[in-house]
Amino acid sequence: MEAVLKTPEKLVLRVEANEPLLNSIRRSLSEIPTLAIDDVEIFKNDSALYDEVLAHRLGLVVLKTEKSMGVKTKIDFKLSKTGPCTVYAGDMEGAADIIYPKTPITILGEDNKLELIATATLGKGLNHSKYVPGLVYYRFIQEIKSSSEIDKIIQKSKSGLIKPEKKGSKWLCDLNDAEISEIENIEKEAIKDSDEMLLIVESYGNMPAKDLLASSITALSENLDEFEKEIK
Numbered sequence: 001m002e003a004v005l006k007t008p009e010k011l012v013l014r015v016e017a018n019e020p021l022l023n024s025i026r027r028s029l030s031e032i033p034t035l036a037i038d039d040v041e042i043f044k045n046d047s048a049l050y051d052e053v054l055a056h057r058l059g060l061v062v063l064k065t066e067k068s069m070g071v072k073t074k075i076d077f078k079l080s081k082t083g084p085c086t087v088y089a090g091d092m093e094g095a096a097d098i099i100y101p102k103t104p105i106t107i108l109g110e111d112n113k114l115e116l117i118a119t120a121t122l123g124k125g126l127n128h129s130k131y132v133p134g135l136v137y138y139r140f141i142q143e144i145k146s147s148s149e150i151d152k153i154i155q156k157s158k159s160g161l162i163k164p165e166k167k168g169s170k171w172l173c174d175l176n177d178a179e180i181s182e183i184e185n186i187e188k189e190a191i192k193d194s195d196e197m198l199l200i201v202e203s204y205g206n207m208p209a210k211d212l213l214a215s216s217i218t219a220l221s222e223n224l225d226e227f228e229k230e231i232k
Contacts, residue, residue, distance in 0.1 A: 004161055004198070011201040011209040012161050014141070022199055024220050026136040030125030031219035034133045034206050035065040035073070035096060039119040046112035047087070057105055058118050059130040061089045064097035065206045069122055077118045083108025096120060099205035133206040136216065140193035142180070144171040149186050153179055161198055174198060 005012035015022075040055040047054065063075075077094035081087050085108050090101025108114060125132035141162065144150060146169050154164045160174030172194055175183075183190055203209040 006210070008208045009203050009205070011213060013199045013201075014162065014196060015199055016196055017199070019138075019197075022138040022197065025199075025213070025216050026138070028216040028220040028223070029134065029136050029212065030132055031223075032133055032212065032215045033065070033069070033071075033122040033124060034131045035063045035069060035075070035120050035122055036128075036130045037061060037063070037077070037118045038121045038123060040116055041118075042116045044113045044115040046083075047106040047108055047114055049106050054106060054116075059128075061092075061103055061105075062099040062205045063120055064099060065122070065133065071122060073120075073122050075120045077120065078116075079118070080115045081108060081113070083112040084110050087114055092118065094118075094120070132204075134201065134203040134209065134212050136199070136201050136212070138197050138199045139174075141196045141198060142171075142173050142175060143192050143194040144173055144175075144183060145169065145187065145190040146171055147187065147190070150183050150190060153182055161200075172196070 001016075002014040003011070004014050037058045040051075040058055042051050042054065045051055045054060049057070075094055075096045077092040077096075079087070079092045081091055087105040087108060088101060089098050089103040089105060091105075092098065106114065123131040144154065146166070151171075154171050154173055154175070157164060157173065157175055157179055159176040159179065162172075162174050165172040180191060199213075201209045201213045203212055207215075
């Protein structure tokens, strides 16, 4: 396994694995406890948005999830604004960090008011998509037959997550769809999947991408242990 890219927001791994395993890790992302606004009490809303739409937008505000948080975690945010102004997520006051404070919530006209209390709790994406903390996806690294025409396409490619690698009479590449189509027009059977894959983890900001991967693997392992107990 090789780390191709490693930042708090994005992790790219080059791995020798199969699709069922990586897909299981992808699906396990929805089992990571994540902090999000779940209850909103609105006292005054003069904006153009209905209360339900406003509550929905607040539920999508990205909040930092700490390792110390548990099932009993409840964090209240207070918001009180008078227009004319744009109301941003950062205008809420509470004990959790708002990752993108410039996220617009609504617009208030002259003398319009918005007053509310929003309560954030831990939840899982299995129950609601607002609790999903990021994305996990994967794709095969392509194995491509070398030829003078194909080599030119590969050598000028700058779209992939890895640099093209020449191994004997073949290339290992991560090309885009347009480049793949161009090669297939030259020789239809020139491309096949290699034994290696790219696993990409992207965080929405609730927690680092590496923690998302570790937590997904932990959730998968716990589910397998539970399954094993049930069939004994």
